Amino acid sequence: MIMKLLSGDTPRSKILTLVLLAIFLCLALAPFLFPGVRSLDTAARIAIFIVLAASYDLLLGYTGVVSFAHTMFFGIGAYGVGLASQHMGRGYSALIVGSLSGALLAAALAFVIALFSLRVRAIFFAMITLAVASAVAVLVSQLSWLTGGEDGFTFRIPRELGPALRLGEFAGVKINGKLVNYYLIFTLSLILFLIMLRVVNSPFGRVLQAIRENDFRAEAIGYRVVWYRTVATCLSAAIAALAGSLFAIWLRYVGPDTTLSFAIMLDLLLMVVIGGMGTIYGAAIGATLLVLAQTYLQDLMGSAAAATEAIPLLSRLLDPDRWLLWLGVLFILSVYFFPTGIVGRLRAGK
Amino acid sequence: MTQVLLETHGLTVRFGGHVAVDAVSCAFHAGELTAIVGPNGAGKTTFFNLISGQIPASAGRVDLEGDDISRLSVSERCRRGLGRAFQLTNLFPGLSVLENVRLAIQAHRGAGRSLLTMADSHHALTTEAMAVLERVRLDRLRDQPVNALSHGNQRKLEVAMLIALDPRVYMFDEPTAGMSVDEAPVVLDLIAELKAERDRTILLVEHKMDVIRTLADRIIVLHNGALVADGEPGAVMASDVVQEAYMGKELADV
Numbered sequence: 001m002i003m004k005l006l007s008g009d010t011p012r013s014k015i016l017t018l019v020l021l022a023i024f025l026c027l028a029l030a031p032f033l034f035p036g037v038r039s040l041d042t043a044a045r046i047a048i049f050i051v052l053a054a055s056y057d058l059l060l061g062y063t064g065v066v067s068f069a070h071t072m073f074f075g076i077g078a079y080g081v082g083l084a085s086q087h088m089g090r091g092y093s094a095l096i097v098g099s100l101s102g103a104l105l106a107a108a109l110a111f112v113i114a115l116f117s118l119r120v121r122a123i124f125f126a127m128i129t130l131a132v133a134s135a136v137a138v139l140v141s142q143l144s145w146l147t148g149g150e151d152g153f154t155f156r157i158p159r160e161l162g163p164a165l166r167l168g169e170f171a172g173v174k175i176n177g178k179l180v181n182y183y184l185i186f187t188l189s190l191i192l193f194l195i196m197l198r199v200v201n202s203p204f205g206r207v208l209q210a211i212r213e214n215d216f217r218a219e220a221i222g223y224r225v226v227w228y229r230t231v232a233t234c235l236s237a238a239i240a241a242l243a244g245s246l247f248a249i250w251l252r253y254v255g256p257d258t259t260l261s262f263a264i265m266l267d268l269l270l271m272v273v274i275g276g277m278g279t280i281y282g283a284a285i286g287a288t289l290l291v292l293a294q295t296y297l298q299d300l301m302g303s304a305a306a307a308t309e310a311i312p313l314l315s316r317l318l319d320p321d322r323w324l325l326w327l328g329v330l331f332i333l334s335v336y337f338f339p340t341g342i343v344g345r346l347r348a349g350k
Numbered sequence: 351m352t353q354v355l356l357e358t359h360g361l362t363v364r365f366g367g368h369v370a371v372d373a374v375s376c377a378f379h380a381g382e383l384t385a386i387v388g389p390n391g392a393g394k395t396t397f398f399n400l401i402s403g404q405i406p407a408s409a410g411r412v413d414l415e416g417d418d419i420s421r422l423s424v425s426e427r428c429r430r431g432l433g434r435a436f437q438l439t440n441l442f443p444g445l446s447v448l449e450n451v452r453l454a455i456q457a458h459r460g461a462g463r464s465l466l467t468m469a470d471s472h473h474a475l476t477t478e479a480m481a482v483l484e485r486v487r488l489d490r491l492r493d494q495p496v497n498a499l500s501h502g503n504q505r506k507l508e509v510a511m512l513i514a515l516d517p518r519v520y521m522f523d524e525p526t527a528g529m530s531v532d533e534a535p536v537v538l539d540l541i542a543e544l545k546a547e548r549d550r551t552i553l554l555v556e557h558k559m560d561v562i563r564t565l566a567d568r569i570i571v572l573h574n575g576a577l578v579a580d581g582e583p584g585a586v587m588a589s590d591v592v593q594e595a596y597m598g599k600e601l602a603d604v
Contacts (some may be wrong), residue, residue: 010471011488026403195466208446208460210453213442220402221515222428222457235465 005194007201011281013346020281023288027186031179032171039297044182044250046291047189048243053271054196055239060198060269061278064212067243069129070268072136073110073237077102077244079140079147082254084153085258099220099245104239110237114230137260152255157181161249162300180232180341194240197280199235208232209278267294274334276341285342293330298323353380355551356432356519360410362398366554371394372575373410378519381548383541385562385583386555388572394555395437397572398521401553402434403427415518428457433517437524437555438502441496441511448492479514486510487536501532509537513544519532520544520552526561541565576588 003010011017023046026033030043059065080102080271081095088094106193113132117125130225140147147153159165161184165177173179199205208230210218219225267290275286305318316322338345356378363371373391378384386394399405401412403424411420419427425522428434442450447546452469455478457463470476483489486506491499509525522541528532530561539560545552561568562583569586571579581585586592 004468007468138463160437179357199465201469202465203456203461203466203468203472203475204463206449206453206456206469209445209449210442213444217436217440217442217511218453220404220425220428220434220436221511222425223462224423224425228462 005112006196007194009197009201009280010345011343013245013343013349016281016343016346017342019285019346020326023284030186031182032173034141035173037178038283040178040182041250042291042295044185045247046288046294047186048247048250049267049271049287049291050284051192051196051243051246051289052240053268053275054193054280055243056237056268057275057277057280057283058098058196058200058208058239059232059236059281060272061280061282062074062205062212063208063229064215066126067233068126068235068265069110069113069133069298070236071130071260071262071265072133073240074244074247074264075140075254075256075343076106076109076137077108077211077241077246078248079244080105081245082146082153082242085155085157086153090158095157095245095249098248099242102245105111106237106241108235110234111230114233118229118233133262133265135350137256140260141256148255150256151170152253152258154253157249157252162252169179173227181250185250189243193280193284196239204228204231212278216314270331274331274338274341276343276345278336279343280340282341282343293327297327301326310322354400354413355380355415356553357413358410359413361397361412362406363396363400363405364408368453370397371400371572372573374575374577375410376577376580377568378551378553380551381545382567383487383545383552383554383565384568384570385563385566386553386570386572387557392572393575394572395523396575398434398523400553402432402521408472414441427444428515428517431518432521433512433515433519434507434521435523435525437527439501439508441504441507443497444495445503447483447488447499448476448479450475450496451510451514454480455482457513469545482510482514485513485540486520502529503528506533506537509540513540518550520550520594522553523555523556524557526556526558538565551598 011020026049029304031040034043050055056070059067076097081098084094084098084101087098113128114125117128161175161181162179165180166177169175207218207223209222211225211228212235215225237301247259251258271286271290272283274289275282275284301318301323302320305315305320308318340348353375358374358376362369362373362377372474374397386397387392396405400407403422407420411418413419414430414432418428442453452475455475455550459475461472461475480489480492483492486509488503488510488603491503496504499507505525505528512520525537525541529537533538541552541554542565544550554565566583568581569583571586571592577591579589
């Protein structure tokens with residue numbers, strides 16, 4: 001049963017199994033293990049970014065296609081839910097219509113981009129995605145009558161998914177709509193993750209790997225490489241959009257900074273590379289590490305700076321404002337020591 | 351040997367002012383093994399590239415079983431039964447030996463578009479792939495990644511990938527190049543077996559004269575891109591044009 005769910009793709013390393021199990025259990029029991037608004041928010045972000053990073057890995061790690069438009073697809077999903085909720089009124093139908101139309105639009109847009117560029121050469125695709133993503137980001141910030149511009153906009157989701165709904169208490173934790181919302185996001189993220197795990201282990205997924213390894217030979221044994229690359233691109237875009245929809249439902253807000261910014265694109269690249277390209281599981285580890293670092297590194301440094309107040313230079317270096325510096329150092333070290341990513345390193349060292 | 355499987359009509363390709371393949375017209379029949387010989391740079395591999403579609407022809411056309419395939423993509427030609435093994439080993443280096451062959455079988459069976467089934471649950475594909483690996487004696491290395499294989503074993507895998515496609519037309523480009531003396535017979539025996547099946551046609555680019563003598567029914571000689579001789583091995587090797595244009599001394603000494 002578990003093998004079927006994981007599509008026969010086990011972590012293949014004891015430590016990796018433990019780490020993944022820990023991530024899974026922490027996310028599944030987050031509201032009870034780490035009570036508090038902020039930690040629940042972090043858990044939801046981790047769940048969503050695991051899906052987003054895994055969908056990027058599908059493209060980058062499995063198909064060998066470099067795209068810079070992944071956050072654009074993420075944003076399309078988010079704005080889909082936001083706009084649908086704003087114009088159709090709060091309700092589940094708005095969430096469903098918004099998510100599905102966002103995913104469809106993302107897939108269609110990915111199809112057009114792929115059609116224009118994947119035929120030529122893979123590097124062309126990277127450049128075109130960069131151009132289109134920039135154009136869309138500008139468009140969203142300029143069309144403020146529709147998108148709220150740089151500020152974005154908040155919207156209302158069904159009452160059952162917000163803190164207004166109170167269902168009592170369990171194990172000292174208030175059961176409210178936010179908790180329901182969290183489990184909705186957790187469950188959907190898990191399903192999307194397992195679907196991607198299945199896709200990369202399907203005959204289709206094997207062809208993608210073959211194309212990554214040697215597209216010339218893949219074509220020569222009868223695979224229409226453009227078709228496979230296009231389908232992978234569309235699929236990856238649609239899943240990114242769905243992750244965006246989940247993010248919008250969680251935040252009850254959409255804006256360029258949370259969904260479209262290039263900072264997120266860079267984060268995504270780092271998540272996939274640090275976790276280990278072409279493994280899907282790597283995306284889970286990379287996303288968890290990065291979100292945790294972004295959320296808690298500043299706190300950690302704040303307390304470290306306070307503890308070293310007496311030492312002149314060190315306390316300056318540990319100032320919470322320097323957190324990006326340390327994040328950078330961590331990345332360089334991890335890429336240097338784990339060139340195949342954390343998953344690659346763990347699997348090789350079993 | 352009546353049925354023509356593959357035929358080229360005035361097949362030509364020019365790179366700038368250089369004519370690499372010059373109006374080659376030639377028919378290849380079922381059950382026939384044709385050796386293609388010629389000095390380095392004679393256009394043998396380019397001729398292959400034109401047939402399998404890696405390079406578009408400047409003029410002329412290629413017919414496969416009577417249909418013009420000159421406009422078709424490489425993958426489409428392969429799906430129609432034109433199989434090619436490469437001179438420089440050309441595999442999926444990060445994947446396992448079994449996976450390489452299974453990908454070829456899967457391409458041949460048209461199973462690559464299944465997104466939500468598990469690849470490992472397609473047992474028929476795996477069984478078929480293992481049968482092919484046994485033929486080239488690589489079955490015990492099934493789980494090795496290809497980049498860990500010796501050169502000789504990579505050459506065998508290259509041949510296995512071609513057999514897995516089960517094509518009507520086999521194109522071998524120096525299949526035993528760089529193989530050790532004990533390894534080459536596995537591949538040569540295999541080619542002999544394929545030939546014995548009689549309903550396919552085999553094109554073989556080869557330099558080793560002993561190989562040609564034992565396997566070939568027919569030799570065609572390319573020189574500066576043009577077809578200069580075509581016929582039974584004995585006759586072609588003895589002909590003046592070949593002696594002078596290409597083999598000269600080398601053959602005279604044999």
